[in-house]
Amino acid sequence: MSLRIGVIGTGAIGRDHARRINQVLTGAGITALSDVDLDGAKAVKADIAPDAEVFAKGEDLIGSDKVDAVLVTSWGATHEQYVLAAIAAGKPCFCEKPLATTAEGAKRIVDAEAAHGKRLVQVGFMRRYDAGYRMLKQVVDSEIGQPLMVHAAHRNPSVPDQYVTPMAIHDTLIHEIDVFRWLLDDDYVSAQVVFPRASSHTHARLKDPQVVLLETAKGIRIDVEVFVNCRYGYDIQCQVVGEEGLAYLPEPTSIMMRKDARLQNPILTDWKDRFVASYDVELQDFISAAARGTASGPTSWDGYVAALSSDACVTAQEAPGTIVPISLPARPALYN
Numbered sequence: 001m002s003l004r005i006g007v008i009g010t011g012a013i014g015r016d017h018a019r020r021i022n023q024v025l026t027g028a029g030i031t032a033l034s035d036v037d038l039d040g041a042k043a044v045k046a047d048i049a050p051d052a053e054v055f056a057k058g059e060d061l062i063g064s065d066k067v068d069a070v071l072v073t074s075w076g077a078t079h080e081q082y083v084l085a086a087i088a089a090g091k092p093c094f095c096e097k098p099l100a101t102t103a104e105g106a107k108r109i110v111d112a113e114a115a116h117g118k119r120l121v122q123v124g125f126m127r128r129y130d131a132g133y134r135m136l137k138q139v140v141d142s143e144i145g146q147p148l149m150v151h152a153a154h155r156n157p158s159v160p161d162q163y164v165t166p167m168a169i170h171d172t173l174i175h176e177i178d179v180f181r182w183l184l185d186d187d188y189v190s191a192q193v194v195f196p197r198a199s200s201h202t203h204a205r206l207k208d209p210q211v212v213l214l215e216t217a218k219g220i221r222i223d224v225e226v227f228v229n230c231r232y233g234y235d236i237q238c239q240v241v242g243e244e245g246l247a248y249l250p251e252p253t254s255i256m257m258r259k260d261a262r263l264q265n266p267i268l269t270d271w272k273d274r275f276v277a278s279y280d281v282e283l284q285d286f287i288s289a290a291a292r293g294t295a296s297g298p299t300s301w302d303g304y305v306a307a308l309s310s311d312a313c314v315t316a317q318e319a320p321g322t323i324v325p326i327s328l329p330a331r332p333a334l335y336n
């Protein structure tokens with residue numbers, strides 16, 4: 001029988017994940033939808049999941065006997081309550097990033113899952129499923145000697161007006177924070193943030209761009225430019241410098257044109273297009289594991305470490321130039 005999935009939060013990514021589950025992936029179907037904006041949930045039912053029941057409360061969806069597994073795609077601040085409820089119900093749960101908006105909240109999830117004794121949670125760090133990052137990891141692991149430095153950039157063409165300085169970390173850099181731990185098999189020991197001249201396209205509550213400097217336990221130095229009003233496109237760059245050579249994250253495939261006396265390639269403008277294939281693979285992985293009553297991929301521990309590292313980066317933003325230490329508690333055996 002197909003895995004019956006309930007989606008809590010039917011905004012941009014919730015709708016997109018519902019579409020891929022019902023129209024692209026195999027082994028699962030959407031049987032329940034919930035959103036504080038009931039009309040949004042009803043619209044997803046009408047467009048994508050006609051058989052789904054709409055719930056006013058996420059907790060009622062989690063408790064429903066029509067739901068085997070849960071997708072949490074509501075606003076970040078609401079993730080913790082739903083993930084904890086899914087663990088309490090013993091149901092596998094895919095939670096979009098961030099796992100929680102505070103490290104303490106993420107730790108409560110780690111503790112609840114560890115007490116349950118079996119993995120139930122997958123965090124939506126989709127870059128680990130991206131074909132380009134996977135190729136990069138293979139080369140970093142085998143071709144370029146020990147990695148010494150990483151130079152990276154995370155650029156969005158623009159962000160909504162309510163996007164403010166700390167969101168450059170919690171909402172945006174969090175993808176690099178996770179993927180570099182995985183890519184380098186390492187953890188962070190410190191963070192520092194510096195601000196170059198601000199773009200005239202930003203506003204008083206958003207310092208843009210920013211440069212985040214991370215140091216790992218192995219001594220690798222990482223610099224990431226976060227530039228969320230870069231105007232020209234959605235652009236994710238990563239270059240790993242090893243002692244024997246350099247490895248680059250591949251550019252997304254695109255058609256090169258010779259036209260109007262220019263040599264040119266189009267650049268994507270939307271994160272949904274940049275990572276469309278990775279979202280498919282990550283959710284198919286969730287479906288496979290959830291059908292066995294468990295979870296795979298990025299863990300609650302990964303979500304917790306990302307939250308802890310993000311908090312250090314936000315502290316570093318508040319005192320530009322200051323080096324903020326990052327230290328982790330012991331990792332529960334469930335995540336070894």
Ligand code: NAI
Pocket residue numbers: 008009010011012013014034035036037040058073074075076078096097098124125126171271
């Ligand atoms: P959105 O604002 O388009 O959708 C969020 C939905 O959650 C809205 O429909 C809202 O009404 C609903 N909601 C808010 N509070 C709720 C509650 N207590 N219970 C139920 N529903 C509630 O936001 P978007 O862009 O879809 O982001 C959702 C989450 O997905 C965020 O955590 C975001 O960081 C993450 N995300 C992840 C991406 C990735 O690349 N992995 C990309 C974009 C978003």
Ligand code: ISE
Pocket residue numbers: 156171172175271
């Ligand atoms: C958004 O929430 C995402 O997760 C995107 O992947 C990221 O590029 C963007 O900056 C965030 O706002």
